[in-house]
Amino acid sequence: MRFRYSKWTPQSMTDEQRLQSLASLFSYLLIQTSGDVEEAIEWLRQLAQEYGILDENLTIEGLIEKLKEMGIIEEAKEILKLTTKGVQRIRQDALREIFTSLRKGGIGYHETPQTGTGIDRLSETKKWTIGDAPTNIDLTSTLTNAFKRGGIEEFTLEEDDLEVYETEHMTSCATVLMLDISHSMILYGEDRITPAKQVALALSELIMQKYPRDYLALVVFGDEAKLMSLSELPFLNVGPYHTNTRAGLQLARDLLRRRKTVNKQIFMVTDGKPSAIFDDSHRLYKNSFGL
Known part of the structure; x- marks a missing residue:
């Protein structure tokens, strides 16, 4: 194995910090673009032009190469896409304080x-x-x-x-994470889905890394509720849906009912009150002003 040495300068640490900061910004843009790497890079290019966050020492093309070296993105058939490591990069912040006051149950890491x-x-x-x-x-x-x-x-x-x-x-814990993907999450030009996905990504990263024995499931709900893979979380987007909170809770409780874990919890990320519900004949009743 060969090593390449170079003279250390105070600027060296700054360059690394700058790269990490830009990578974090890129991750945030990926959440907003639902994992669309090409669109996130275009947004980054516009930010660079407006705020001067890139220069001749690190151009947008150079940053793309750095992101490839870091394993965050890769090129397949001339198309840039997010890697598994890139998805993990998005889920970094921890919310450990939410796991308090747990009861004694099956062995785990809480x-x-x-x-x-x-x-x-x-x-x-x-x-x-x-x-x-x-x-x-x-x-x-x-x-x-x-x-x-x-x-x-x-x-x-x-x-x-x-x-x-x-x-x-x-002890161990079973958790279902509910995420609202109704149209109200972007209503009136307000971006609520991005911070909602940030919370969901952070929580899922914490549980998977710190509490690997735990059960974790993702339920998204709009007009109806659906069980989704955690790997799909960064790529989720809102749709022309109302908010059927009841359907989401029913599915979440059904998932937890199958688990033998003593500690069970549901985290719901939503922006408001329910606006849809299935009646006894399973017809969807909608009311944009709420139920």
Whole structure:
């Protein structure tokens, strides 16, 4: 393996920070264009002309090559498209604080105030019971119990002597993320879908990276509700739909009902009240002023 060395200058760090900043801006534009790389680059070109964010040291063509090197975009049949790494780049911010006050349930990676089956060992000990890991045995307390019971001369070890360290219980959680794709998300020229997708992308990234044992599903709802793949999230767009919140909640609850996890939650990202509902005969009733 060969290495190329160059002289370090204070400007070097600035160039890297600038590149990362432009890559983040590009990710934001991709959310607005629903993953259309060509359109996002055109918007970036216009921003560069208006605000001077690019210069002779880093042109738009140079930035495109950098984005390719970073694995964010790739060229296929002379068309630029977003890569899997590029999708992940969009989902970076964390919303860890939403996972609080969880109850004790199946093993996972969420911290809880309770003790139980987990990873982090505590200083407290308890009597050994079936199912406790042998690696958590407190040898000092165990031997002390044995000596107190039988003395040093006739040392024996019995089950009642065993003590194990308590561990901090780590639980799992099932989450359904609901995203409103009705027309009101862009009504009157106000872009509500972009920040909504940003929240959804950030939350999905947090769960997938920090809590890999968790169940996560994406439900989009307009006139009706539909289960979508998480990989489709950056490419979602609004449609000529009303807001059938009830259908979205019904599908989300049905998905959670199938999970055996104790902790279940629904996060709904929407801009307002419901404006559509299916009646008893499954006909769609719409009212733009709300139900």
